[in-house]
Amino acid sequence: MQLRLDRERIAAARELAAEIAADLDELITGSTTTSVERAYLRLLGLEGTDEHGVPLPNVVVKHIHDGDGLGRGVCYWVANAMYRHDLSLDEVAEGVETGALDLVSEKEEAPEKVMPVLDELAVLGLKKIDKQREKRERLQNELGVGKEPQLYIIVATGDVFIDASQARAGVLQGADIVAVIRHTAQSLLDFVPFSAVTGGVGGTYANGENFRIMRQAMDDAGREAGKYVMLTNYCSGLCMPEIAVLGAVERLDVMLNDSMYGIIFRDINMRRTLVDQYVSRMINGYAGVIINTGEDNYLTTADSFEAAHTVVASQFINERFALESGLKEEQIGLGHAFEIDPRKKNSLLYEMAQARLVRQLFPRSPVKYMPPTKYMTGNIFKGYAQNTLFNLASVLTGQSIHLLGMMTEALHTPHLQDRYLAIESARYVFDAADGLAKELSIKPGGRIERRAQKVLADAVKMLEEVASVGLMEAISRGMFADIARNPDGGKGQDGVVVKEPDYCSPFIDLLRDKEGSAHGSDASHAIR
Amino acid sequence: MQLRLDRERIAAARELAAEIAADLDELITGSTTTSVERAYLRLLGLEGTDEHGVPLPNVVVKHIHDGDGLGRGVCYWVANAMYRHDLSLDEVAEGVETGALDLVSEKEEAPEKVMPVLDELAVLGLKKIDKQREKRERLQNELGVGKEPQLYIIVATGDVFIDASQARAGVLQGADIVAVIRHTAQSLLDFVPFSAVTGGVGGTYANGENFRIMRQAMDDAGREAGKYVMLTNYCSGLCMPEIAVLGAVERLDVMLNDSMYGIIFRDINMRRTLVDQYVSRMINGYAGVIINTGEDNYLTTADSFEAAHTVVASQFINERFALESGLKEEQIGLGHAFEIDPRKKNSLLYEMAQARLVRQLFPRSPVKYMPPTKYMTGNIFKGYAQNTLFNLASVLTGQSIHLLGMMTEALHTPHLQDRYLAIESARYVFDAADGLAKELSIKPGGRIERRAQKVLADAVKMLEEVASVGLMEAISRGMFADIARNPDGGKGQDGVVVKEPDYCSPFIDLLRDKEGSAHGSDASHAIR
Amino acid sequence: MDPTRVMPYGDMPNDGATQLSFTLPVPAGEEAKEAARQLVAKMGFAEPSVAHMQDMGESFSFFIVYGRCTATVDYAAVRVPRAEFPLLDAPRINAMIAKLLGRRLKVFGACIESDAHTVGIDAIMNMKGYDGDKGLESYKEIEALNLGAQVSCEDLVSKVVTEGVDALLISQVVTQRDVHVKNLTRLVDMLEAEGLRERIILIVGGPRISQELAKELGYDAGFGPGTHAGHVASYLVFRLQQHEDEAPGNPLPEGSFHGSHD
Amino acid sequence: MDPTRVMPYGDMPNDGATQLSFTLPVPAGEEAKEAARQLVAKMGFAEPSVAHMQDMGESFSFFIVYGRCTATVDYAAVRVPRAEFPLLDAPRINAMIAKLLGRRLKVFGACIESDAHTVGIDAIMNMKGYDGDKGLESYKEIEALNLGAQVSCEDLVSKVVTEGVDALLISQVVTQRDVHVKNLTRLVDMLEAEGLRERIILIVGGPRISQELAKELGYDAGFGPGTHAGHVASYLVFRLQQHEDEAPGNPLPEGSFHGSHD
Numbered sequence A, B: 001m002q003l004r005l006d007r008e009r010i011a012a013a014r015e016l017a018a019e020i021a022a023d024l025d026e027l028i029t030g031s032t033t034t035s036v037e038r039a040y041l042r043l044l045g046l047e048g049t050d051e052h053g054v055p056l057p058n059v060v061v062k063h064i065h066d067g068d069g070l071g072r073g074v075c076y077w078v079a080n081a082m083y084r085h086d087l088s089l090d091e092v093a094e095g096v097e098t099g100a101l102d103l104v105s106e107k108e109e110a111p112e113k114v115m116p117v118l119d120e121l122a123v124l125g126l127k128k129i130d131k132q133r134e135k136r137e138r139l140q141n142e143l144g145v146g147k148e149p150q151l152y153i154i155v156a157t158g159d160v161f162i163d164a165s166q167a168r169a170g171v172l173q174g175a176d177i178v179a180v181i182r183h184t185a186q187s188l189l190d191f192v193p194f195s196a197v198t199g200g201v202g203g204t205y206a207n208g209e210n211f212r213i214m215r216q217a218m219d220d221a222g223r224e225a226g227k228y229v230m231l232t233n234y235c236s237g238l239c240m241p242e243i244a245v246l247g248a249v250e251r252l253d254v255m256l257n258d259s260m261y262g263i264i265f266r267d268i269n270m271r272r273t274l275v276d277q278y279v280s281r282m283i284n285g286y287a288g289v290i291i292n293t294g295e296d297n298y299l300t301t302a303d304s305f306e307a308a309h310t311v312v313a314s315q316f317i318n319e320r321f322a323l324e325s326g327l328k329e330e331q332i333g334l335g336h337a338f339e340i341d342p343r344k345k346n347s348l349l350y351e352m353a354q355a356r357l358v359r360q361l362f363p364r365s366p367v368k369y370m371p372p373t374k375y376m377t378g379n380i381f382k383g384y385a386q387n388t389l390f391n392l393a394s395v396l397t398g399q400s401i402h403l404l405g406m407m408t409e410a411l412h413t414p415h416l417q418d419r420y421l422a423i424e425s426a427r428y429v430f431d432a433a434d435g436l437a438k439e440l441s442i443k444p445g446g447r448i449e450r451r452a453q454k455v456l457a458d459a460v461k462m463l464e465e466v467a468s469v470g471l472m473e474a475i476s477r478g479m480f481a482d483i484a485r486n487p488d489g490g491k492g493q494d495g496v497v498v499k500e501p502d503y504c505s506p507f508i509d510l511l512r513d514k515e516g517s518a519h520g521s522d523a524s525h526a527i528r
Numbered sequence C, D: 001m002d003p004t005r006v007m008p009y010g011d012m013p014n015d016g017a018t019q020l021s022f023t024l025p026v027p028a029g030e031e032a033k034e035a036a037r038q039l040v041a042k043m044g045f046a047e048p049s050v051a052h053m054q055d056m057g058e059s060f061s062f063f064i065v066y067g068r069c070t071a072t073v074d075y076a077a078v079r080v081p082r083a084e085f086p087l088l089d090a091p092r093i094n095a096m097i098a099k100l101l102g103r104r105l106k107v108f109g110a111c112i113e114s115d116a117h118t119v120g121i122d123a124i125m126n127m128k129g130y131d132g133d134k135g136l137e138s139y140k141e142i143e144a145l146n147l148g149a150q151v152s153c154e155d156l157v158s159k160v161v162t163e164g165v166d167a168l169l170i171s172q173v174v175t176q177r178d179v180h181v182k183n184l185t186r187l188v189d190m191l192e193a194e195g196l197r198e199r200i201i202l203i204v205g206g207p208r209i210s211q212e213l214a215k216e217l218g219y220d221a222g223f224g225p226g227t228h229a230g231h232v233a234s235y236l237v238f239r240l241q242q243h244e245d246e247a248p249g250n251p252l253p254e255g256s257f258h259g260s261h262d
């Protein structure tokens, strides 16, 4: 089932995306943020909280930000103090916490002198990630991974132990990927809640403890089920880079990571999250994590048929940003969705056109295919039928990561039986239509092809407009998801700081060096 | 979505089927049965029951059969008595009932003399049917009919008023065809129960009253829904020809009618039901009724994958029998089914091959596509997914009459909500995939085509064997449905009588003459 | 989880989450929705919430409701009545029959009265069997005869009399309006009237048959969905053994499990 | 059908046929099945019958059960609390506002606290509207401002104070762990503390919001799924009218429905 697509047009899309990203390069690489800096401290090994439960990375970074020193990077100030007083990192943090130290008013030694004190910690931090990456590879080789389309379930109870038990059951039922949905407003928290293992609403708090507990549970269940189970969490939101670090260290395999999502749906400040995204993706890349982007969500607020091209346009931009951070195509799980109104005549035909288009535009990317959500209703049976066609569209168009649709989507976060029934239907459909795609061809010049070609053409047109006005202005005009955000609005703006010329962090180079600087590479297959 | 099929092979199948039918021609046209004779009495207008509730046609025919006179045909004896005593038909029947008359011991006048007394009644009887046929055509022109695949629902409460109310709801929900399932053992009753409007088990008694009540209800509902609703009942079983008459007179549009079904699944004697079938199909043909055959049922007892070709072989035979009775292809709704084990890898691929094959072999026939039944379980959700794929296979392969699958198939006769949900899912799928089949082609030489070709080849092989041993022997060997029946077994054998050379019935010619003797014609499109 | 107080679990342990669906014969509307809610509340569900209401025409409305089940079950105390007998393999079954009976065990199977669903009884009786497990015909010490569909009770009882059988296997699949209960009762009554009931092992099976129902209707055992011939054969041997235990050392006299011609 | 004794209807009138499904935290098996049956029986269903049991791993079992509901509802007596007001068209609404208020009606909409689901409130507020029905922005006599997602109660209350509004439209979509109840209660409490509650029309909407719940939480009205802007606008006019009726001929003083700066 192959679509004939215009290679020129695809190449044009990639070029426009590169232009759009380049336009923001100065902003992105020229700034840092509070959460980027906290992420570095976490990478250096700083853990724990102060007596009020505030994480120490927050305490230290706030201290420096309050002292207007963030432009040089928290690493510099910490290294400076460590060097001058011969203190450990923890001791410096303790000094800040107790007020014994005021890092920014210390005498400023030359970076060449002070920065080396962090070398060992930095390497140690990355070693932890290396180890996890190796462990993942070892386990995947040993146990194998799920077959595509891989079945992706979510757990969302708000209590990690209950999540773990439900997720284990899901794995035994056939799930390949497990995502723990986050507490409803965690993306707006400017810190990572420590030891919050229970009490989440609409999802469970994302933090190191919970990642660890789930990882263990999934390793166990995977061993029982005879495959490596991929674990997913979210590093969109105000703590993107920090959660990327926690995910890397606790061996998460997939992380939802997308500035566009945060800007549009969480009203997070553009500059803040673009910078955060850049660094978090470097970390994801280094850790061998697959990112998932959130373009699928656009179709829940914009018209799901008319706005199809906005998804594709955004995917090209997101791909470019990801490549800039050093991610490989195999790590770029762009999001798309089966969201056309089921009452629309020929909805399945259009869905297949769209799904196949995305699959062919990003052939090496483990694209994430989202089930119907917007037009799900309280009629769980009808919903089950919608999901059955979604499952079919997925296997016919050769999708990679298959988010299971829940028949109760319009009602509640998934119940145990909803998840089971979703897995059962998907397994049934995937088996029933296993070899079917190979036996069918799409009629050249027919409606499927024409629809796909139109969506692609419209996406290129949109990219041209975005390139001409710039991404931030495009977002301000509500070009994505029918939601407009302005560059100076949104949460977290005050955490963005322009880097001083003498900004220091040991990590940028270390992260980039991994695997022969994939950084900024092209989509290798890339038609451009 | 076209399969390339070997035209030679299809022609061979039709020739073999003609041979098989020809082999039985003498038996079929050379015999009559108690129920055929009762049917003629009904056509002549004999109604009512005796004081024990036995229908008058049964009283009269039994009387003649007991007197060993059935070989000349009941019409002769009745005409003889009418002629001799100048009685009306009702008066003759009354005479038999009271014992006042002994028809077979009457002096036997020459047929040329007595038979004309029936002419008027015979023509009158057929006029009733003509009128209904015209009314159907008028209403169909006025209101239109459902779009293919037409949605076919069943009601089966055992109470015709409840059936009517549930069916009306079904029509408002979108059904195009309504079938009233019969009381569980009615096919074994050698009479048509009179005035049995309630009390059926697993279905409602089929009789004139009930047909009338349902017809009215469906005409009303159809007018409301803006289409002509087709009404279905069963004339398989021991009363085939009689029920064909009742159906014709009450304007049923579709009748399940198949000797093979009766022989195999109801253990009805072969000779009896083959003769009954011949006459009942003549009546169906005359009335413009579409027949439905029951090959789909074979796959519930035989292996649903291995025995696929037995369905096709039987369809060719059934088509031939139907053509012999004067039915046109447009009236021959051959049965097939979506019955492959859902746990089988690629079940959808094989189902589509099979469904498309049948569609192409009988392009003008309104084939009846049956939903999954055998592998339905108490898991109604899974069942709903199975039915969703069935719906999809139907619209993709271009089926005509689409029997709706019920998610509760393994549990109970359909509940109100089961029927609603079935209609909803089918409408959704048919709309979603409305134009999809046109956009996809089947890969030449691929697995779908190869499977279809194999089923056809196996069917031809089977037809060869059937032709060489004869149909009755083939059935004795259990070649259909894995169930063996022998020619001298089964119910109703004693109702079969060889026609005397001077056998008389006014109907055979009258029925055949309709519409320029389509009788015995070839499948007109026919590749043979 | 307290095994003495088990309840449904949807999102969180003991949340009681239960999904219901049903049709009410009233026109769709706010009042109908409230009626559905009240109905579910009356059945004791807490926080009933109508997820979906659908007008089905003809004043029928379909509802999908979620509620919290408030009942709990003492799972630890649940006891299921079942025919408790050891499962044996075919060679062992054959050997035991030979030893206990000294001749082949004669078993007739039938789908009685109006029921024409033979697939179930075929699965138990016929060589081919079910799910890879061969049927009773495959046991060399069992003489198995499958009488097929729609066997009337009269015919069956007369066969028991004339042909002499040790065990009758009855299948009933159609259950609408409790027709299976009527048919099964009719058979037992006729067997009893003929004084045959105690002389044979009487077994019933079908998708809605349980051991409980079978006992209630006067059958020795009842087998439901998923039964294999091996289960039935093992049970038959178990019954022979029981007889042996009750009269130890005493070989079964011809006719004890065997209808004779008198 | 007796409207005072309505019950579910599957196959035959008043058969009570009801489908249930739920998960029990016990391993699949005969005991689990029996536990499921008992549970449904305890909830008062007659003839509970387990149609399906599925082992879901981790000692979870899924059940589909059919039973006969024994409760009946007096449909004739069902009363649904709803905001009773006449539905008006846009010109009429505009005219009424002009007449009753003598100025434009100021309406703010917001999805409060952690909730970011704006599609619902957008449907009511924005020009585009919903299902072909234009939003409040399209009414020339309404000054509609949609504050969007995640608006904290603090921000909202201070906006009421500084900008002066006649009506607040609140949306709540996330309901897990009753977070909507918490958020909605918090807002009312804050408005009351500031003495603003009586000065504004306070409306809430969302997929799980009913008039009943709204009233319970201290809101003037609650709107559920399928609401159109026209409903809300009509309701607003109805409230203005009510005020007019209470003080006839007396034009609404500036500030009566309007938060002032004091």
Ligand code: B12
Pocket (backbone or CB within 6 Å): B181, B182, B183, B184, B185, B201, B202, B203, B265, B297, B300, B301, B373, B374, B375, B376, B377, B408, B409, B410, B411, B412, B413, B414, C114, C115, C116, C117, C118, C119, C120, C121, C123, C124, C130, C169, C170, C171, C172, C173, C174, C175, C176, C203, C204, C205, C206, C207, C208, C223, C224, C225, C226, C227, C228, C232
């Ligand atoms: C196949 C089938 C048919 C075939 C039967 C062919 C045949 N020769 O058997 C045909 C097409 C003829 C048919 C016709 C009808 N059928 Co039918 N049919 C079915 C179907 C699809 C499958 C049944 C089946 O074969 N199951 C597979 C076997 C292996 O399972 P099983 O019977 O449960 O047997 C197992 C156990 O129960 C047990 N067992 C069974 N019997 C015995 C006996 C003993 C002694 C033991 C130890 C064990 C045992 O062991 C078996 C193996 O594990 C079911 C729906 C479904 N999916 O269940 C409807 C179904 C049974 N049919 C139904 C009906 C109503 C009919 C009709 C009466 C409809 C009508 N009015 O015309 C007709 C008439 C038949 C009649 N008079 O009985 C209804 C019954 C409703 C109810 N609960 O009352 C069902 C449930 C469909 C429905 N939802 O409406 N049917």
Ligand code: B12
Pocket (backbone or CB within 6 Å): A181, A182, A183, A184, A185, A201, A202, A203, A265, A297, A300, A301, A373, A374, A375, A376, A377, A408, A409, A410, A411, A412, A413, A414, D114, D115, D116, D117, D118, D119, D120, D121, D123, D124, D130, D169, D170, D171, D172, D173, D174, D175, D176, D203, D204, D205, D206, D207, D208, D223, D224, D225, D226, D227, D228, D232
């Ligand atoms: C779209 C969507 C999103 C989008 C929202 C985009 C946006 N800007 O709105 C995105 C992708 C961002 C999203 C995210 C999340 N979502 Co969401 N989402 C949905 C979804 C698919 C559709 C909701 C929708 O748009 N409905 C269409 C509108 C028109 O309907 P409506 O809201 O009911 O509005 C109508 C009426 O209720 C009424 N109305 C509504 N508000 C008001 C207000 C007034 C004043 C009036 C008069 C009337 C009124 O009028 C409207 C028109 O008739 C639902 C599932 C579903 N199918 O319902 C899940 C759903 C609502 N989401 C859910 C969850 C849990 C989340 C997350 C919290 C998950 C997480 N932990 O990350 C996140 C975070 C968002 C947050 N903090 O709120 C759950 C809520 C579960 C529950 N009952 O508590 C749902 C039900 C999905 C599920 N089954 O898990 N989601």
Ligand SMILES: Cc1ncc(COP(=O)(O)O)c(C=O)c1O
Pocket (backbone or CB within 6 Å): A182, A183, A184, A185, A186, A187, A234, A235, A236, A237, A256, A257, A258, A261, A266, A292, A293, A294, A295, A297
């Ligand atoms: C890219 C992306 N990030 C994050 C989220 C989850 O949201 P939150 O950031 O509120 O946890 C989603 C949800 O769909 C998403 O698509």
Ligand SMILES: Cc1ncc(COP(=O)(O)O)c(C=O)c1O
Pocket (backbone or CB within 6 Å): B182, B183, B184, B185, B186, B187, B234, B235, B236, B237, B256, B257, B258, B261, B266, B292, B293, B294, B295, B297
């Ligand atoms: C051809 C045919 N006739 C009749 C029937 C119905 O059976 P009965 O004759 O028992 O009413 C069926 C059922 O599937 C059938 O396919």
